[in-house]
């Protein structure tokens with residue numbers, strides 16, 4: 001279903017097209033861009049078929065087989081997957097201004113910088129997010145100094161509620177939530193109090209909290225009890241202590257209860273302590289699938305483990321998730337998490353024309369978890385270009 005605004009935009013687009021056809025009765029419809037003959041996979045409408053996509057005025061106008069009409073620009077997508085633009089809800093893309101354009105070239109048309117900075121230097125990540133080509137928002141780290149080697153909130157005084165609130169007040173339009181990193185090496189024994197303070201900040205603005213779980217001192221159920229609907233648990237495949245699954249292979253009842261009340265569970269690939277193949281396998285086998293995929297991407301992660309969003313998606317193909325679900329986690333599901341992405345993650349008529357082109361290659365591909373365990377997969381997705389707001393973006397080289 002289109003919401004009201006999408007409906008009116010789509011209706012307005014259709015009216016323009018009708019007018020055009022009336023004026024030039026003999027000439028076919030004219031579009032800004034057509035993405036031709038790709039395998040279009042859009043889980044938001046359960047579509048997987050060879051289709052053309054017509055774009056005008058920065059929005060999707062039609063998705064049809066053998067679309068008639070002219071366009072100022074055409075992308076030949078034969079042999080490629082054409083999917084809604086990827087939405088990465090856990091990155092560190094806003095650490096540097098090169099970050100957002102680099103991940104855009106991988107097909108990421110929307111991103112969240114998840115807590116790179118706290119109150120002291122939030123202006124830096126806010127400035128990068130503001131100048132990013134694609135929609136980008138930041139989560140403020142409850143630790144005022146952001147991510148630091150000695151542990152963001154090892155000193156509990158760094159979890160400063162008043163400073164975080166003031167920072168949000170100054171940047172209401174770009175700060176989309178609060179990040180609480182809770183591992184033993186980040187928060188030590190302060191984990192519960194750090195999360196309590198993060199909620200204190202977030203709830204005064206009606207914003208979500210994202211927790212970085214895994215290897216905490218407090219038991220996970222105690223931490224989950226502080227999460228409200230719309231909050232996000234990232235690093236869901238983190239190995240013990242305090243994993244989401246017990247030794248007998250059962251998902252903790254508190255984890256199931258959290259999901260039931262609307263808490264999202266996110267991958268957060270990363271490079272340290274977040275992903276181990278055997279845990280991921282056991283969790284998936286127990287039927288507990290991720291809501292969203294995310295990379296924990298940074299410019300440094302381009303050369304090890306994470307590489308890019310399509311590579312992270314490929315790991316879940318290897319683990320046995322079907323392609324349409326893998327794409328759904330990266331698009332329509334991710335669009336539900338933060339306000340800025342509402343109406344995105346889909347190729348429905350009227351939606352912003354954000355598209356990722358991917359190449360699904362067959363072969364033997366090695367994937368590494370965060371513990372240097374290697375696995376071979378038979379398929380890997382590669383970036384093959386993108387469209388952002390109707391404009392063509394070149395693929396990463």
Ligand SMILES: [Zn+2]
Pocket residue numbers: 090091092114270296
């Ligand atoms: Zn992170």
